Amino acid sequence: MDYSSHISKYANMKAYEIVKTTLDNVQDTLFHQDQEEKDKNLSKQVLGPNKYEMKNIDWISCKEFTVDLGKEQIEKCINMWELDPSWLYSLTFLEEKELEFHKQYHYRALWSIPTAQTPIPKATASVYFVIEISKIKPQSMPVEVYYVVESCRLRHRPGKTSFRERWLKDIIENKTRLKETINF
Structure with a gap:
């Protein structure tokens, strides 16, 4: 196996790792957002609408x-x-x-x-x-x-x-x- 094929395999492995890590992070973020939404809905069902709802302002960009x-x-x-x-x-x-x-x-x-x-x-x-x-x-x-x-x-x-x-x-x-x- 020559040097350029080693570099090519290494680059492919690194690219695969980067893509996999990115996809895992996106999946994890989406899971947590979905979980937060489920928690909000559950608290509304248990506590009733607007009971103990957190107040916040619209923060500037x-x-x-x-x-x-x-x-x-x-x-x-x-x-x-x-x-x-x-x-x-x-x-x-x-x-x-x-x-x-x-x-x-x-x-x-x-x-x-x-x-x-x-x-x-x-x-x-x-x-x-x-x-x-x-x-x-x-x-x-x-x-x-x-x-x-x-x-x-x-x-x-x-x-x-x-x-x-x-x-x-x-x-x-x-x-x-x-x-x-x-x-x-």
Whole structure:
């Protein structure tokens, strides 16, 4: 067997592997999309229509994104959360990170419950938002968004996870308890 036939066989094997991997990935994606649709239909049957349905906004496309528009979109998302109106937050843009396949835009929502007796809160809770702009996907696709609650590594996706007011309360209570144990 000569050298060129070895190269040809190797190229055919590699092409076969690439096509097979691509087809497997497409099949896996379609299976998961189908499974998500079945789960949604099952939850509607069990819970009834619109009961416990996740709220979400229509996120802007990657090409429309600006830091200010991202901030506006996050504020719209936060306003959909069912929180006591006494909670106040300030939303700040933190940084932009350039990664291999996407850009990340980081924001922080700093939460507290100021009162007439304590207008300056003793503790705050942070929720960190990340908006990702893909360099690979079409720019007409919506931005990817997730958020992380302070002291927790779990990534929550708007429309997939219901935000819990309890998370903010727990953080503030834990910080307050910690401050009480430290003597200066």
